[in-house]
Amino acid sequence: MDILVVDDAPDTRLIIKSVLKKLGHNVTTAEDGEEAWKLLCSNDEFQIVISDWVMPNLDGLGLCQRIRNEPFSKYTYIILLTGMSGKTNLISGIAAGADDFATKPINSEELEVRLRSAKRILDLEKTLAFQNEELERANKKLVTYATTDGLTGLYNRRAFQEHLEETLLFSRRANETLSLLILDVDYFKAYNDTFGHVEGDTALKIVASILKENSRKNDFVARFGGEEFTVILPNTNYNGATLCAEVLRNAIEKYPWLERKVTISVGVTTVEHKRDRDENVTEMYTRILSEADQALYRSKSTGRNKVTHFKPQA
Numbered sequence: 001m002d003i004l005v006v007d008d009a010p011d012t013r014l015i016i017k018s019v020l021k022k023l024g025h026n027v028t029t030a031e032d033g034e035e036a037w038k039l040l041c042s043n044d045e046f047q048i049v050i051s052d053w054v055m056p057n058l059d060g061l062g063l064c065q066r067i068r069n070e071p072f073s074k075y076t077y078i079i080l081l082t083g084m085s086g087k088t089n090l091i092s093g094i095a096a097g098a099d100d101f102a103t104k105p106i107n108s109e110e111l112e113v114r115l116r117s118a119k120r121i122l123d124l125e126k127t128l129a130f131q132n133e134e135l136e137r138a139n140k141k142l143v144t145y146a147t148t149d150g151l152t153g154l155y156n157r158r159a160f161q162e163h164l165e166e167t168l169l170f171s172r173r174a175n176e177t178l179s180l181l182i183l184d185v186d187y188f189k190a191y192n193d194t195f196g197h198v199e200g201d202t203a204l205k206i207v208a209s210i211l212k213e214n215s216r217k218n219d220f221v222a223r224f225g226g227e228e229f230t231v232i233l234p235n236t237n238y239n240g241a242t243l244c245a246e247v248l249r250n251a252i253e254k255y256p257w258l259e260r261k262v263t264i265s266v267g268v269t270t271v272e273h274k275r276d277r278d279e280n281v282t283e284m285y286t287r288i289l290s291e292a293d294q295a296l297y298r299s300k301s302t303g304r305n306k307v308t309h310f311k312p313q314a
């Protein structure tokens with residue numbers, strides 16, 4: 001193991017170093033807590049620190065506290081050396097973060113036994129750290145699976161609803177305008193029927209990447225389901241939303257489609273947070289989705305490949 005020995009007495013440093021070397025460890029020495037601290041900060045390989053208690057500059061207790069307050073990537077096992085006796089010292093040593101104690105003068109057998117128990121603890125720490133990392137990785141994967149659409153890689157409907165509800169609440173609090181687009185591929189049943197489902201899937205993937213590429217970083221692009229997509233436009237007013245929708249519609253129309261030109265119809269709604277003061281978030285969500293949907297229906301029924309903004313009934 002890599003061990004840092006800290007003691008202001010040169011004799012003690014030498015004795016401990018030679019005992020540890022005989023036991024097969026790599027040893028570095030420091031004259032006091034400050035020197036030890038510098039070494040620890042520049043080298044994260046030290047697994048164990050064996051430190052004297054009373055030293056000039058920074059003593060053993062102070063060194064312990066610094067190590068415990070610093071989020072080193074790996075656990076450092078600390079053995080405090082002491083000529084002192086009595087419970088009070090032991091308690092303050094443990095409170096400062098020491099793992100074990102050894103009394104001076106050093107006895108090589110005692111040190112060997114204490115290092116064996118240190119190794120057990122360090123191995124356990126390593127296993128725990130590994131398991132934690134694995135858990136974190138698995139959690140991240142789960143979150144990604146739960147919020148991502150498998151075919152297009154866009155956010156899925158669940159993530160969309162969650163994000164829209166959050167954005168609605170935020171925009172209402174901040175009194176900001178927000179817009180929502182619903183985009184639906186035109187005559188997609190015919191596309192599938194003519195070219196098959198695999199080609200249909202490819203077309204949906206292309207549509208998804210065009211939407212993503214032509215949206216701003218803050219816009220939230222999702223696959224709502226089937227051949228239907230949604231884009232949340234935070235802090236965007238009526239004119240801005242119409243412009244964004246036109247950009248997306250146009251980008252899809254202009255794409256050099258191989259099989260057959262694909263177009264989309266778009267429904268747009270803009271939330272000003274005037275009519276909805278008393279609504280809860282689910283009511284707001286349902287209302288604005290329905291508004292965008294009504295606008296989409298108008299785009300479909302008046303020719304497709306067009307953008308329609310929702311107009312509230314007078």
Ligand SMILES: Nc1nc2c(ncn2[C@@H]2O[C@H](COP(=O)(O)OP(=O)(O)OP(=O)(O)O)[C@@H](O)[C@H]2O)c(=O)[nH]1
Pocket residue numbers: 151184185186187188189190192196197198199200201204225226227300304
């Ligand atoms: N290839 C493929 N097709 C899908 C997927 N999800 C939905 N579809 C198809 O999309 C088609 C949607 O058809 P409709 O709802 O009738 O709408 P449309 O033919 O696009 O007509 P309009 O929307 O009125 O222009 C259906 O044939 C679905 O099977 C998918 O993941 N992959």
